[in-house]
Amino acid sequence: MNTANIHQIVVLGAGYTGMLATVRLAHRTRGRDVRITLVNPSERFTERLRMHQVAAGQELGDHRIPQLLEGTGVDFRRAAATAIDPAGHRVTLDDGTDLTYDTLVYALGSATDTTVVPGAAEHAWTLNDPRLAHRFSRRLAEVAADRGRVTVVGGGLTGVEAATELAESHPELTVTLIAAGEPGSMMGDRARAYLDAALDRMGIVREVGVQVTKVLPDAVRLTTGELVASDLTLWTAGVRVPRLAADAGIATDTKGLIVTDDTLRSVSHPDVYAVGDAAAVRQAWGEIHGTCQSGMPTAAYAADAIARRLRGKKVKPFRFGYFHQPVSLGRRDAVIQFTHADDTPKRWYLTGRAAVFYKESVSSSPIPFYAMSKRVNVRVALSKGGRATR
Numbered sequence: 001m002n003t004a005n006i007h008q009i010v011v012l013g014a015g016y017t018g019m020l021a022t023v024r025l026a027h028r029t030r031g032r033d034v035r036i037t038l039v040n041p042s043e044r045f046t047e048r049l050r051m052h053q054v055a056a057g058q059e060l061g062d063h064r065i066p067q068l069l070e071g072t073g074v075d076f077r078r079a080a081a082t083a084i085d086p087a088g089h090r091v092t093l094d095d096g097t098d099l100t101y102d103t104l105v106y107a108l109g110s111a112t113d114t115t116v117v118p119g120a121a122e123h124a125w126t127l128n129d130p131r132l133a134h135r136f137s138r139r140l141a142e143v144a145a146d147r148g149r150v151t152v153v154g155g156g157l158t159g160v161e162a163a164t165e166l167a168e169s170h171p172e173l174t175v176t177l178i179a180a181g182e183p184g185s186m187m188g189d190r191a192r193a194y195l196d197a198a199l200d201r202m203g204i205v206r207e208v209g210v211q212v213t214k215v216l217p218d219a220v221r222l223t224t225g226e227l228v229a230s231d232l233t234l235w236t237a238g239v240r241v242p243r244l245a246a247d248a249g250i251a252t253d254t255k256g257l258i259v260t261d262d263t264l265r266s267v268s269h270p271d272v273y274a275v276g277d278a279a280a281v282r283q284a285w286g287e288i289h290g291t292c293q294s295g296m297p298t299a300a301y302a303a304d305a306i307a308r309r310l311r312g313k314k315v316k317p318f319r320f321g322y323f324h325q326p327v328s329l330g331r332r333d334a335v336i337q338f339t340h341a342d343d344t345p346k347r348w349y350l351t352g353r354a355a356v357f358y359k360e361s362v363s364s365s366p367i368p369f370y371a372m373s374k375r376v377n378v379r380v381a382l383s384k385g386g387r388a389t390r
Contacts, residue, residue, distance in 0.1 A: 009029075009036045010101040013109055017299035018299070040078065041080040109278060112238065113238040127158070168331065263318060276299060292363065298318070
């Protein structure tokens with residue numbers, strides 16, 4: 001085989017978006033002179049959206065990336081990227097090797113930021129890694145046996161889902177949720193009232209309108225000066241992205257996200273596509289924020305755009321609009337706020353068992369979805385936003 005004529009595609013990151021981009025690319029380029037390499041530090045596929053379940057003591061399936069890629073022809077490299085040379089079209093890996101590329105898909109995502117508040121990195125736990133989540137669950141069981149206190153820092157959807165999961169699975173715990181704003185503040189009044197009632201029903205204590213200024217081994221200090229006792233602290237506030245793109249000279253915004261054009265290519269290096277949490281993607285209504293709801297459509301679109309360009313076809317601009325805000329409240333309850341394209345709430349919402357069924361249908365494990373994507377182009381976006389995105 002003449003490898004000089006083979007188009008080399010390298011995908012960095014095998015999270016939700018990296019995996020989808022990879023398997024969809026493999027399907028869309030089958031039979032062409034294309035070689036796809038997926039790079040990830042671990043062989044295990046991490047279901048980040050469900051790490052709060054692991055933290056509460058539940059077991060998820062053990063899915064291995066090489067098995068998920070079977071039949072695709074994709075090469076998997078278990079390694080971490082340490083540098084990108086855009087001029088030389090080369091990625092350096094931590095195993096001492098380099099990969100050359102013609103097209104790079106940057107899907108490295110984000111992680112919870114524990115670098116800003118003193119003591120957070122040393123004394124707080126995160127949901128960034130399944131190994132940490134399992135260790136947290138074991139420590140949680142010990143704290144629960146002593147009827148101890150657990151503090152969840154961050155009132156976003158991750159914080160709410162984590163707090164309710166912990167409180168439901170271990171009702172003997174005292175769970176405190178600390179939030180700068182009202183939990184569920186992005187929702188409409190009625191959906192937010194339902195969420196508040198669920199937090200009350202589970203006995204979750206709220207400290208709202210305050211921030212943590214320091215994390216101690218057995219407490220957190222608030223901006224009011226108050227100390228909140230905490231045997232176990234879970235940090236879900238704030239995110240950070242790897243500096244790999246910025247250090248390589250690829251154009252990024254102030255948060256380190258790759259600035260993209262309307263086809264998700266880097267504005268400074270068009271052979272680099274950015275998807276998911278790694279990308280700064282603007283629509284007519286504003287900038288997309290990092291969620292799986294928006295990340296999966298960016299991955300599918302990027303795969304399709306790359307395949308179309310390889311065939312010499314035109315690519316239409318990426319269009320996306322939000323559709324809903326699904327929030328689990330433990331295993332037996334949930335609230336779904338339906339939204340406009342810009343993620344502002346509509347009047348309609350769903351609660352209770354119907355909401356649980358709805359959430360499981362739209363945000364359960366992506367493994368079956370990846371399997372289907374090996375064979376067909378599965379529609380990803382629930383909404384393209386209509387006129388609001390143009």
